[in-house]
Amino acid sequence: MLSVLIxxxxxxARKQVAKCLPQDLEGSVxxxxxxxxxxxxxxxxxxxxxLLDLNMPVLDGYxxxxxxxxxxxxxxxxxxxxxxxxxxxxxxxxxxxxxxIQKPVNSEELIASLHKxxxxxxxxxxxxxxxxxxxxVRDCYQEVVNVAMGQAGSHLSKIMDVFVKLPIPNVSLIEVxxxxxxxxxxxxxxxxxxxxxxxxxxxxxxxxxxxxxxxxFKDVAKILRITDEVDDQLQLELLMDLAxxxxxxxxxxxxxxxxMHFRQGHPVxxxxxxxxxxxxxxxxxxxxxxLAIEVSYGLxxxxxxxxxxxxxxEESMDMMNAKLAHLMDE
Amino acid sequence: xxxxxxxxxxxxxxxxxxxxxxxxxxxxxxxxxxxxxxRQFEIKVWxxxxxxxxxxxxxxxxxKSIFSLFPDIQLKWLEAKTRPVFDLRTRxxxxxxxxxxxxxFRNYRPITSNAPxxxxxxxxxxxxSATGTVDNICMMVYDMTDAASAKKQLLSLQVKQNxxxxxxxx
Numbered sequence: 137m138l139s140v141l142i143x144x145x146x147x148x149a150r151k152q153v154a155k156c157l158p159q160d161l162e163g164s165v166x167x168x169x170x171x172x173x174x175x176x177x178x179x180x181x182x183x184x185x186x187l188l189d190l191n192m193p194v195l196d197g198y199x200x201x202x203x204x205x206x207x208x209x210x211x212x213x214x215x216x217x218x219x220x221x222x223x224x225x226x227x228x229x230x231x232x233x234x235x236x237i238q239k240p241v242n243s244e245e246l247i248a249s250l251h252k253x254x255x256x257x258x259x260x261x262x263x264x265x266x267x268x269x270x271x272x273v274r275d276c277y278q279e280v281v282n283v284a285m286g287q288a289g290s291h292l293s294k295i296m297d298v299f300v301k302l303p304i305p306n307v308s309l310i311e312v313x314x315x316x317x318x319x320x321x322x323x324x325x326x327x328x329x330x331x332x333x334x335x336x337x338x339x340x341x342x343x344x345x346x347x348x349x350x351x352x353f354k355d356v357a358k359i360l361r362i363t364d365e366v367d368d369q370l371q372l373e374l375l376m377d378l379a380x381x382x383x384x385x386x387x388x389x390x391x392x393x394x395x396m397h398f399r400q401g402h403p404v405x406x407x408x409x410x411x412x413x414x415x416x417x418x419x420x421x422x423x424x425x426x427l428a429i430e431v432s433y434g435l436x437x438x439x440x441x442x443x444x445x446x447x448x449x450e451e452s453m454d455m456m457n458a459k460l461a462h463l464m465d466e
Numbered sequence: 467x468x469x470x471x472x473x474x475x476x477x478x479x480x481x482x483x484x485x486x487x488x489x490x491x492x493x494x495x496x497x498x499x500x501x502x503x504x505r506q507f508e509i510k511v512w513x514x515x516x517x518x519x520x521x522x523x524x525x526x527x528x529x530k531s532i533f534s535l536f537p538d539i540q541l542k543w544l545e546a547k548t549r550p551v552f553d554l555r556t557r558x559x560x561x562x563x564x565x566x567x568x569x570x571f572r573n574y575r576p577i578t579s580n581a582p583x584x585x586x587x588x589x590x591x592x593x594x595s596a597t598g599t600v601d602n603i604c605m606m607v608y609d610m611t612d613a614a615s616a617k618k619q620l621l622s623l624q625v626k627q628n629x630x631x632x633x634x635x636x
Contacts, residue, residue, distance in 0.1 A: 291554045360546065372564045377547070384556025402587050402608075403559050 138163030138255075139182050143174040143200070144189040144216070149239070153187055153216060156243040158256065162311070171195030171203070178209050185255055187246075188233070190217040190224065201231035214249060216241055274307055276460045281305040281429050284389025291385050296359045299436040306430040315428070315447075329371065330406035331379040335387055337398040339455040342426075342448035344383040345406075348375060348441070355438040372405065379403050382433065382444050394459045427453060499569075499586075499607030502593065505552060507532045507544065510602060519571040519584070536569060551590045552600050560588040562610045573611055585614035 140163060144150045150167050157165060166183070168174040172195040177183055186204075190197035197215060204211050215228045218239040225236045235249045250256050282305060289300040308314075327350045334343050348356070356374045357366050364370055384400070391398045429446040448456065493500055494514040502511035508531055512524045522535065533541050551558050560568060562585040571584040587608040592600040 295550055295553065362546075369564070376559055376561060376564050380556060380558045381550055381554075384550070384558075385554055388554075388556060400557055402589065403561065405561065405563050 138184050140165045140185045140187065141168055141174060141177055141183040142166070142187045143168040143171065143192070143197075144187075145169055145192040146189075149189065149216075153241050153246070156241045156246045158247055158250070161256075164311075171197065171200030174200055175203050175207075178204070178211050179207075183211050185250070186211045186213040187216050188213050190215060190219050190228070198227065198231060201228060201233055205232050212253065212255060214246075214253075273457060273460065276463070277307045277427075277429065277456075278305060280390060280393050280460065280463070281307065281386075281431070283393060284386055285431065287389040287392070288382070288385035292381065295381070296435075298359055298438065301434040301436060303432045303434065306428075308428055308430075309425055310428045311425050315426075329375050331375055331403045332406055333379065333383055333403040334401040335383075335398045337391065338396045338459075340396070340398075340448065340452040340459075342446060342452060344387065345445040345447065346375075346379045346382060347443045347445075348378060352440040352442060355435075355440050359435065359438065359440075375405070376403060378442065382442070386431065386444060386446070393463065394456075396459070426450060427456070497609070499605075501532075501605040501607070502602050503532060503605065504602050507541075509535075511604075516569075516607070520569060538570065539568065548590055548603055551592050551603050555592045555594070555600055557592070558590040560586075562587055562614050566614070569607065574609060575611075579611060579615065581611045581615050585610040 138161065140157065140161070142150050142153050142165065144153065144167075154165055154167075163184075166177060168177055170192040171188075174183075174186060174188070175195070178186070188197050188200060195203075197217065201213060201215075203209075204213065213233045214235045214237060215233045216237045216239060217224065228236060234253050237245055237249060247256075285303070285305060292300050328347050329350060330345060330347045332343055332345050335341065350371070353366050353371050353374055356378055357364075357370070360374065360377060362370065362374070366374070380403070383403075387398045387400065427448040429448075431444045431446075433442050433444065434440065493511075496513070497515060499515040499519070500511060500513040501509060501516055503509050508529050509527045510529075512522070512527045517523060527535055532544070533539060547558055547560070550556050567583055567586045568588050569586070571586075573579050573581045573584055587610050589606045589608075591604045591606065593602040593604050595601050
C-alpha cells in the first residue's frame, strides 16, 4: 500500500496530477488544498509520497518543505510547479524535495520520476493476479446490469412519464484511488448530494451510492410532480425518493436475474452541498479493491445528472461469479 | 389405527395454531412499529408498539384510513411515496433527517432525554399476496431518537468549536 498526497490549491491541477499517476497504483490518493492541510494529513497518518505545488495560499510549497524538514517527517516530496526558474529548483532541493516536475504534468514524466526514486517498488508486487476480471465474466456482469437497467428503465418511465435514456453501465474492478478519481470527474463546478445504502443477500453484500448534482433538483421536482419551492428540506426528500427508486429498481433487476433477493438497509444521507471529495473522505481506508458498477442516468428533456454506483465487497465476488456461471450455463 | 392418525393430524394442527400464536405475539411485542395498510390506506395491522405510543387500540384503527386518524399526514404526499412500492415493488424510505417523524409520538425516555418527540425512520415494504399482486404495504417505524440527539449534539459542539477557534484567531 502506497499513500500519495496531492497538494495543490487548484482543483483542476489536483485532478490532472491524479490522472497522471500509474493506473495500477496499489494504494490511496488523497488531496490537500494548501500546505497546512498537507502537514495535517502527514501528521495524521502515513503519507508516503507528497506531490507538492509551490504557489498556494495559507502555506506555500516552500513553507511546507521547511516544516517537513523541521519536524523531521521524512515525507518524500516531489515538487510539481509551473515555476520553472532554476532558482526555484535549487531552493526546493535545498529544502529536501527529491525531484522537480514542471506543470502541466504528463504521465510518463511523473512515473519516470517515481521509478527513478524507487518509490513504486513497494507497490509493484504482483498482487493483481488473483483479482483480475476475466473478459467473459465482465461481459456477463455488464449484460446482467444491462437487462436490469432495461427493466428498471421501463418501470421508471411508467412511474414518471418520461423517457429514461438507458446508459451503458460501466463494470470494473476499482481501487480506492480510482473511486476518488471516478467521483472527482463528477466534481466539476457543481455541488453534489449523496445517499448511500447497504444491501445484502445470499452471501453477496455491497453498497449503493447515488450522487445527484444539486442543479438537478429543480427538474427532479418537476418529474415527481412536486410544485412546492425546492428548499433544503425538499431537496433531501427528493434525494431520498430518487434513491429509493433508482437503487431499488436496479437492485431488484439484478436480483431477479440471479434468482435471489437483496435486503436493503436504511439509506444514509452522505451530506448535502459538499464536494465529492469530502463525501467519501471519511472512510477511504477500509477496503482495497472492489467491483464497481457505474450507471449514469439521464432523462430526456431534463437537466438531471445523477450517478448510481454499486460497489460489491471483495468477499462477494466468489458468490457472484458462481451465480453468473450458473446463468451463463443456461 | 385410524384414530391415532387423526390424533396425529390434530396435534399438528394444534402445533401450527400455537406457532401462529407466538408469531403474532412477536409482531405485537417487537420494539418496532408495524402497520399494514392497503391501497385505500386503510389500516389492517397495528402492532403493540404503535398502540402503546399512539394510545390507539387496534380495534380503534382497524379498517380506518390513516388520514382520518392522523390528519397531519398529507394524502398527496403519502400517495406519491407509496406509489412505487405498490407498482414497482421497491422499498421506500424516510429518514429522520428528512422529516423528524411521521407519527408524532412522545419521546420514549421522558425524564432523561430532552428530545421533544420521537425521531423516526420509516420503511415502506411491499407485501406480495398469494396471487402475486401487491395489495398491502408493511410500514415499519423505527425509534431514532438517540441517534438524532447524538448527531444534533455533535453538530452543536462543532459549531461551538468553530466559534471558539474564530475568537482565538482574532
